[in-house]
Amino acid sequence: MFNKARSILIWLIALIVFAGSFSGCTKQTGTISSKPQELVIGIGRDFYDGPDSSDFVHGSTNVWESLTYLNEKLEPKPQLAEKFLPDNTNKVWTFTIRSGIKFHDGSLLNAETVVKNVKRFKEHPKLDDYGTFLNLEKIEAVNDNEVRFIFKKPEPAFPAKVAYFGCPIFSTQSFDSEGKIVHPYGTGPFKFEDYKKGEKITVTRNDNYWGGKVKLSKVTFKIIPDPTTRLSALQTGEIQAIADVGGVLPEQANIIKNNSNLVLLSRPVTTTHYLLFNNKKAPFNDVNLRQAVSFSIDRSQLVDKVMEGYGEPAETIFTPLAKTWVVRGLWRYDKNKASEIMNNTKSGIPHKAVFVINSSLANRWPYKAISEIMQSELKTLGFEVELKMLEMGAWKEALKKGEYDLTLTPYTLMTGDPDFFFGRWIYSKGQMNIQRGIGYNNPEADRIIDAAAIVPELSKRKELYDELQRLVAKDVPLSPIYNDVCLYATRKEIQNLKLDPFFKPSLEKAWIK
Numbered sequence: 001m002f003n004k005a006r007s008i009l010i011w012l013i014a015l016i017v018f019a020g021s022f023s024g025c026t027k028q029t030g031t032i033s034s035k036p037q038e039l040v041i042g043i044g045r046d047f048y049d050g051p052d053s054s055d056f057v058h059g060s061t062n063v064w065e066s067l068t069y070l071n072e073k074l075e076p077k078p079q080l081a082e083k084f085l086p087d088n089t090n091k092v093w094t095f096t097i098r099s100g101i102k103f104h105d106g107s108l109l110n111a112e113t114v115v116k117n118v119k120r121f122k123e124h125p126k127l128d129d130y131g132t133f134l135n136l137e138k139i140e141a142v143n144d145n146e147v148r149f150i151f152k153k154p155e156p157a158f159p160a161k162v163a164y165f166g167c168p169i170f171s172t173q174s175f176d177s178e179g180k181i182v183h184p185y186g187t188g189p190f191k192f193e194d195y196k197k198g199e200k201i202t203v204t205r206n207d208n209y210w211g212g213k214v215k216l217s218k219v220t221f222k223i224i225p226d227p228t229t230r231l232s233a234l235q236t237g238e239i240q241a242i243a244d245v246g247g248v249l250p251e252q253a254n255i256i257k258n259n260s261n262l263v264l265l266s267r268p269v270t271t272t273h274y275l276l277f278n279n280k281k282a283p284f285n286d287v288n289l290r291q292a293v294s295f296s297i298d299r300s301q302l303v304d305k306v307m308e309g310y311g312e313p314a315e316t317i318f319t320p321l322a323k324t325w326v327v328r329g330l331w332r333y334d335k336n337k338a339s340e341i342m343n344n345t346k347s348g349i350p351h352k353a354v355f356v357i358n359s360s361l362a363n364r365w366p367y368k369a370i371s372e373i374m375q376s377e378l379k380t381l382g383f384e385v386e387l388k389m390l391e392m393g394a395w396k397e398a399l400k401k402g403e404y405d406l407t408l409t410p411y412t413l414m415t416g417d418p419d420f421f422f423g424r425w426i427y428s429k430g431q432m433n434i435q436r437g438i439g440y441n442n443p444e445a446d447r448i449i450d451a452a453a454i455v456p457e458l459s460k461r462k463e464l465y466d467e468l469q470r471l472v473a474k475d476v477p478l479s480p481i482y483n484d485v486c487l488y489a490t491r492k493e494i495q496n497l498k499l500d501p502f503f504k505p506s507l508e509k510a511w512i513k
Contacts, residue, residue: 030495030513037512038218039494041505042230042239044247044364046223048195054127055168056184057192060244061203061221062507063104064170064186067095067114068163072501074270074322074416076159080109080169080187090154090456095147101210103171104192105185111141116172118149124179130420131431132166154454156461157417164502165414189214189508199223215511225363227252234489235259240512241490245269245503246364246410248487250308256489263490266310270319270501271412271484273365275374278405279477280439283351283383288341290476293406294331295338296377303482306369310487314480317469318413318421321501324458325418327466330473331480342381349382353405356388358395367408370481374406402437409436410484414502418465419453426472433477440477 047058057063068076068084078084081095101109118139121128128134138150149158161167171185184192189211190203201221205214222239224230227249233239234256242248248256248264256264275297277284284290299313316326342349355371362368368389375385385406390398398404411432413420424432427449428441445468452464490497497510 032215033493033512035512036218037216038220039216039241039497039507039510039512040220040222040239041244042222042224042233042242042247043244044223044225044227044230045244045360046198047201047221048197051180051182052127053181054121054129055165056174056181057195057201059164059168059502060504061192061201061219062188062190062505063184063192063203064168065188066162066164066167066169067097068159070160070163070416070501072321074160074324074413074501076163076416079163080114084159086156086158090156090158090454091151093149093151093155093158094142095149097145097147098210099145101187102208103174103185103187104206105171105173105183107171107173107185109169109187110144111147112144113172114147114169115139115141117169118147118167120175120179121167127179130161130166130414131423132161154456156454156456156458157415157419160415160417161420163415164504190216190219193218209508211508214508216507219507225360227363231255234262234491237491240494241488241497241505243488243490243497243499243503243505245271245412245484245486245499246361248489249364249366250306250310250487251366253308253310253487261492263492263494264487265489265498266485266487267499268312268319268321268501269412269484269486269499269503270321270414270416271410271486271503272314272318273408273410273481273484275479275481276399276407276409276436276438277476277478278402278437278439279441280402280437281405283353284405286345287475288345289351290479291474292338292341292345292381293378293383294476294479295334295341296381297374297479297481298333298335298377299331299482300333302370302373306366306373307482307485310485312483312485314482316483317472317480318411318418319483322413322416322418325462325465327469330469338381350384351382352384353378353386354388354403355385355406356390356395356398356404357408358392359389360392360395361408361410362389365410370408396435399437400435402439404437407436408481412502418461418468419449422449422465422468422472423453425478426468438477440475442471442475445471445475 067081069079082098084095135152137152174185175181189209193202193204205217256262303311424430448468455461493513498506
């Protein structure tokens with residue numbers, strides 16, 4: 001009897017030791033919390049774009065997907081399309097759509113659905129923000145899974161153009177006859193649940209996601225415009241992450257680093273920050289003065305002092321992540337050259353200039369500090385610069401009317417293709433050139449832009465874009481300041497939440513420990 005009791009006791013002790021060892025091992029590697037997997041992310045802007053937009057909610061919500069998506073090298077890879085092929089003219093592209101994918105309303109993705117989505121953009125051009133289908137002549141469903149796009153002229157970069165925001169795909173029940181989205185039924189890992197204006201957007205897990213099992217059950221994007229309040233919410237646990245470009249300011253980095261409950265993360269993204277000139281009126285209708293200002297910008301010092309090292313001084317016209325296309329060294333700091341130009345351009349000194357700052361953008365990037373440094377530096381060159389802070393709407397209106405001389409703005413190379421920059425900012429009829437009141441007009445630049453957009457051979461396109469970059473560096477209608485290194489942060493229990501080059505969070509992979 002005693003031996004039997006002793007055996008049972010030894011067995012129980014062994015079981016407890018084994019269980020303790022297993023528990024220790026599990027704790028070391030991390031396990032999913034037994035609490036609901038609900039994540040709250042703080043953002044500095046509103047991700048709700050509304051019924052009259054192309055997407056209804058921002059792509060970072062993970063609600064919708066596109067035919068292609070760009071990889072880390074900014075090359076198009078299959079997403080809802082599993083392959084895409086051009087004919088020998090690049091005027092006809094055939095996309096094969098993945099089989100078996102369902103939208104959030106249960107309807108099936110097929111070629112006809114893609115056709116109706118594209119016709120939504122074609123029939124309502126104001127929704128086609130990127131001009132993806134500007135030259136589309138015809139689109140047809142070849143069969144259930146193949147779509148043929150026929151263009152008026154060659155479209156060598158078309159697979160990049162339909163990536164991400166270039167062509168969001170929704171169930172046909174999502175939009176009405178006017179193209180307005182009534183509910184965003186996408187194919188993404190999360191479904192749109194709710195929006196409270198100026199407060200939050202809520203999305204819930206798509207249990208039938210074609211890309212695999214998702215761990216998070218719910219994600220709330222809490223809108224917190226003020227950066228100090230945003231960080232405080234992370235510190236107190238009101239939110240569990242700040243995950244968007246411009247979400248964490250450089251001066252907040254050390255606060256996060258020194259908090260054992262928080263994790264600071266960073267990554268280069270495809271956003272570049274620019275100084276824009278009003279090319280249509282004095283003083284910056286004079287190319288010499290634009291050159292002088294550009295040469296006077298100590299980009300390395302701005303990154304070191306203002307950005308605290310979280311950025312890359314711009315020596316290329318757009319993000320260096322687009323390695324195939326950029327020409328380095330065209331944009332540089334040369335104080336002597338700036339002074340020399342000014343000494344040869346004495347008329348009208350001192351030059352008066354109004355530098356407008358977007359207050360919303362200044363809550364996400366240190367634009368106020370940058371503009372103040374520039375104001376001081378430009379004074380030594382003979383400029384009297386007045387700084388003026390404007391709300392987003394007033395800023396846009398002032399730029400469109402040309403009621404400014406200088407301003408700062410971010411721009412993201414969303415397609416990874418040079419035409420997305422040059423065709424919008426440098427082309428005389430380009431959307432951003434007009435909307436931002438730049439007023440740059442050079443027939444030679446227009447000629448190169450038109451030619452480069454349709455040349456099929458990569459090497460020839462690169463030659464033209466190299467030439468165009470040198471021309472823009474000479475004319476300086478705008479000047480790149482720095483390339484963004486996006487700071488973001490999480491509480492330590494948040495696992496595998498990463499941002500990609502387009503600052504889209506990996507909600508489909510994230511989980512809570």
